[in-house]
Amino acid sequence: MENQYQKVVSVSYVAFAALIAFLSLIVLMKLSSTYDLESKVKSAELIIRVLSVGVGGLVFAGLYTNTKANTFMNEVAVELLTKVTSPTSKDTFQATFVVIITVILAGLVFAFFDWMFVIGLQWFWSGAQRLFS
Incomplete structure (x- = not known):
């Protein structure tokens, strides 16, 4: 039962990594406009986008390969997805x-x-x- 919900865990890792990538993109774009990196570096926007995707990929890889995180997330998925009951109409x-x-x-x-x-x-x-x- 440990790997039964690995797809759910992997999708949650992808969603979290995408969120981190988006946040890093926003922060790096703000820093770029604050310090006027567009005029100093020729393709600053491309570099920032690649860095953001890289950060998201590193977050996903770090979570996916971490045994302790996988064990914890599988336990959470089992608890959330198997112990849910709907209330009666009364x-x-x-x-x-x-x-x-x-x-x-x-x-x-x-x-x-x-x-x-x-x-x-x-x-x-x-x-x-x-x-x-």
């Missing part, structure tokens, strides 16, 4: 009912505090107008 209805009641009560509390705030501001404003008139 449980879903009860939870939805509780959420609706809670939202209504929270709305009433916010409306009360808003009303009190408006009353307080009107009182303050009328007192200030009498004071400075």
